[in-house]
Amino acid sequence: MARIVMKFGSAALASTKHIQDVAKRAIAEKERGYDVVVVTAGMRSMAKELAEMACDLSDSAPKRELDVLLSTSSQLSSALVAIALQEEGYHAVSLTGWQAGIQTDDMYFNARIDDIDVSRIAEHFAQGQIVIVAGEQGINYSQNITTLGKGGAETTAVAIAAALEAERVDIYTNVEGVYTADPSHVARAQKLKEISYDEMLELSNLGSQIIHPRAVELAKKFQIPVIIRSSVVDTVGTLLKEEVGMEKNLIVRGVAYESDVIRLTVGYDAYSDASLADMFTILAKNRINVDIIVQAIIDGLKPTVSFTILKEEFAEALRVLEDSKLSLGFSFADFEIGLAKVSIVGSGMASNPGVAARMFDRLRREGIPVKMVSTSEIKVSVVVPQDEMICAANALHDEFNLEQALYV
Known part of the structure; x- marks a missing residue:
């Protein structure tokens, strides 16, 4: 059976x-x-x-x-x-x-x-x-x-x-499926009939609260079809599977965002003192999730490495770094709060150059500063001021015509 x-x-x-x-x-x-x-x-x-x-x-x-x-x-x-x-x-x-x-x-x-x-x-x-x-x-x-x-x-x-x-x-x-963005904050968001494991994994890691990335990883590994559906109304949900059709040739298929992001910056007196492997190994052993990482090595300035973490992991991350300060060899640690991460995701991005440029240009035209950037084959993430998060999400949803994603 x-x-x-x-x-x-x-x-x-x-x-x-x-x-x-x-x-x-x-x-x-x-x-x-x-x-x-x-x-x-x-x-x-x-x-x-x-x-x-x-x-x-x-x-x-x-x-x-x-x-x-x-x-x-x-x-x-x-x-x-x-x-x-x-x-x-x-x-x-x-x-x-x-x-x-x-x-x-x-x-x-x-x-x-x-x-x-x-x-x-x-x-x-x-x-x-x-x-x-x-x-x-x-x-x-x-x-x-x-x-x-x-x-x-x-x-x-x-x-x-x-x-x-x-x-x-x-x-x-409590939602009817996976949308191109959070419909409570992006009025023209559309429900997707299907989404690939890879796209859903990126959206989950980038702030979507619909399904946890650990579950998506397992579904992909064992090729288990997953349907996200409403517990309130009896409607067709969104199917997670390996490959999906490219409706309307949309390059970007979703916008995600995450509030309460903190940028931690660790500085060294000299580059020879820095060991990124040691630092991120210690953080990983304590199950502290690090996201965007930027290292700066500039002549005449002390080298630094900056990375983002979520607000709820901030205190634990500081404790771990402080306890390991001697072994890690850094001279100071600083942080910036009041940030958010906004991302675009789509498997079509891998074969369509210029997506990041469009994203940056639209944010520039909206007057939204970009503080950090991270990319992969199917996503681009930016760190922006938190009070600009919703504005950025709506602008990017409009920029990539996601209101055309009529999958249902």
Whole structure:
């Protein structure tokens, strides 16, 4: 029997009425003849309340205990979905991450999935049951509960789909699909019928909140079709797959942006003191994501390297750098706040020169200064003042005629 995996976010699990709707969607797929796995995110209000209680008790609660605590949020939602399904007369069972066979590394708060043993899920399928898995969690090699961090639920869903060789993954969100830009801030944004894994990966890394890049990476690796669809209305979503058609010959297919970007600059007394490899190795070991990197070596000036990080990682990045200052050999560190990153993405950019020039020229005409630049074959990103972010996104959406992306 064919298998599918359905992932529901916290907004789709916000009340008993929402949970009943989730159950009905799962039942509909079961009635179509599928073996069904439902992956639930944590209940946001519950997770927030639990975190606040932990903070009231301790300013430095052990990460192990916090993972045990916060993992209960998605366990609650999975059990409630199972109860709703059973009330509708269907056989269903809820499983925690470790019961579902999700093996992770030892990094609390931000664990990575190493393996999934789906034998127990298969046993429940053989009994005709719908399986509900608590997302965002697993168990490490010391038999301790771990949580997967941001994007944990959709990453769980895609990983389970790969292990089960499922037909597809449906990601239910509070939007109707993937748009050429955020429709809440770009009025002429259009929904895409299809988008490639590579394009979606870039958009996810560049600020799109629809699906986490870890989930997209897994989907691409195992060639799992993923549909991004609404948990509110029954409409056609956006299909993620390897290759998509070039509608209307659009070179750029999306604009993304990300606020609260910080530029960190590290300076050295001499170039011989600098080791970029050592610095970024230490940051990586602490799972601090570094984005745009610019090194400056100019005669008569001290060499510097600047890079961007997100606001929530700023304090940890400073701590790591300060703790490693002697071994890294830098003389000073400075930072600039109030920045944002705006990006254009499109697989057609690889074979069409001049896209970056058009982007820079349009931003110049809009009077928006560009502070840093990063490029790849299918994207160009710029760092701009945060108060110019929305203006830049709208201008670039207009510049590349994305309102013509009528895919639905």
